[in-house]
Amino acid sequence: MIRTFPQAVKFLESFTPAPREKFLGPIALKRMQYLAEIMGSSQFSYPTIHVGGTSGKGSTATIIASILATKYKVGLNTSPHLEKISERIKINGADISDTDFIGLINELIPYIEKMKISKYGKPSTFEITIAGAFLYFKKKKVDVAVFEVGLGGAYDGTNVIRPEVAILTNVGLDHTEILGGTVEKIAKDKVGIIKPGIQVISGVKQASVKKIVQEKCKRQNAKLSLLGRDFNYQIKDMSENGSTFDYFGEKNYRSLSLPLLGEHQIENAALAIRAIEKLSNYPIIPASPVGRQSTNQPIKIANKEIRKGLKSAFIPGRMEVVRKNPLVILDGAHNTDKVQALVKAFGDIYPGKKTIFLVAIKSDKNAKEMLKLITPISKKIIFTEFSMMRDQGKIESYNVAILKTMVRVLKFKGDITAFKDIQEAVRQALSLAKKDDLILVTGSLYLVGEVRREIMNYKV
Structure with a gap:
């Protein structure tokens, strides 16, 4: 029982x-x-x-x-x-x-x-x-x-x-x-x-x-x-x-x-x-x-x-605003099509604005193509990792070092940092952001779920 x-x-x-x-x-x-x-x-x-x-x-x-x-x-x-x-x-x-x-x-x-x-x-x-x-x-x-x-x-x-x-x-x-x-x-x-x-x-x-x-x-x-x-x-x-x-x-x-x-x-x-x-x-x-x-x-x-x-339609983790100062948006885009839709939506709503990205990507996804889409609208990228059990077994993300290498190959000119721990990555993103900055968390629904919990419990 x-x-x-x-x-x-x-x-x-x-x-x-x-x-x-x-x-x-x-x-x-x-x-x-x-x-x-x-x-x-x-x-x-x-x-x-x-x-x-x-x-x-x-x-x-x-x-x-x-x-x-x-x-x-x-x-x-x-x-x-x-x-x-x-x-x-x-x-x-x-x-x-x-x-x-x-x-x-x-x-x-x-x-x-x-x-x-x-x-x-x-x-x-x-x-x-x-x-x-x-x-x-x-x-x-x-x-x-x-x-x-x-x-x-x-x-x-x-x-x-x-x-x-x-x-x-x-x-x-x-x-x-x-x-x-x-x-x-x-x-x-x-x-x-x-x-x-x-x-x-x-x-x-x-x-x-x-x-x-x-x-x-x-x-x-x-x-x-x-x-x-x-x-x-x-x-x-x-x-x-x-x-x-x-x-x-x-x-x-x-x-x-x-x-x-x-x-x-x-x-x-x-x-x-x-x-x-x-x-x-x-x-x-x-x-x-x-x-x-x-x-x-x-x-x-x-x-x-x-x-x-x-x-009254509400979908957590899909272009969801979870914090206003600084503005934090969560979107679980986890494939090329979804990232493309996210980037278009971001451009439509915030034309010309560049953002701080917090990213982790599941290890079986086409990370290079996903990163190619987000780098043009990024000013800083913070990479992190996840590993958890779900329906289909153990879910793991790309190692942050691999993602950093991919972004460098794309000749990204902005700042790149990485924290294996999601909690630390969230803290760093919030501390780096200025009042008018926007933090966009994406790359995986698994990441978004973890970050959402962390943001909701963040006291500052």
Whole structure:
């Protein structure tokens, strides 16, 4: 019997895969299907929305949930977490409580024990948290649930749901060692979330990837909405306080306010609105022959709910301002596409300004390309390191000496310092910053989670 939250976390961490490859591919999906099945297929108890893509999927999922929560009881499952694993399971924006989380893990233990003696073997930490979300949302009787893909699509643990709407935000080069070294190979995995007859919302831009999405939708008789063709947005204003934009779709919405910073978040919001339009205008379909039955009643979201939901959308660690003097912004950009979006957003909001960067980058990322993007807007760069256990095993960053060498090769003219300890790196960044300076923390969500905790506890 697990009695405390730390015990629950320790228990979950004991299922971290080793080696990681054991939990990838078709066997991983079959294992998740079996786990969900012995638990009663809770994921078929409510309508679902599935959000995949290389970048922006967590933000898009959160925006959708924020809008729906203005009128309905909405479950949201995202990953990874910033500070606590319980962040991954939310209802109407609130994390599952420690008490409920402990109870949920205890409820899952008999199923986990059954899995251990099955032909599939023990589930991974990620699969257990997904199964927990399925069950928790059923117990709490949510009206609808939003699930973010963990990695890829076709064989991801979330792909045992049968969604009413699937969203593919975009496709870029990330996790290439698992998904493939081209956007086309990655896209072929990500379109695996497209199920027969559902609504599909796509923000992909490359012609070759659009073709893959369109062909998959055709094979699945799924109805596709493409950003730029079937719906669009127009920016009216962007500042450090947020953005104002117009949306053009089945309905047009003028002067929508979004507190999230950057054009990429406006694009995510447009994808979210389109998903809700499709959910609002079409009857809920049965998830499976043995699952819930169709009510033929669509979920209805009006203009006022969209406006209210957008205004209340909050995503920690994504262009998040956590301190005003000096100004400190956290952004978990951890691949080239995300850093590119971050740099563009920074330039749009703070034109001509150079910043102090606090950076750590996971060791499997293309650090050279990421650094190439941030050096033009940097006046000082402080490197640090992290090492921790997460779903997929031990997570480690590049050594600071390697990152310093990369920046020197790029002929960066500003100051470069490094502190292996994150606490010390944060202290140094704050002490170096003048009143009108801006500190931008980026390179990894794992770094951002650690820095966020440190900044919130900083007393000066």
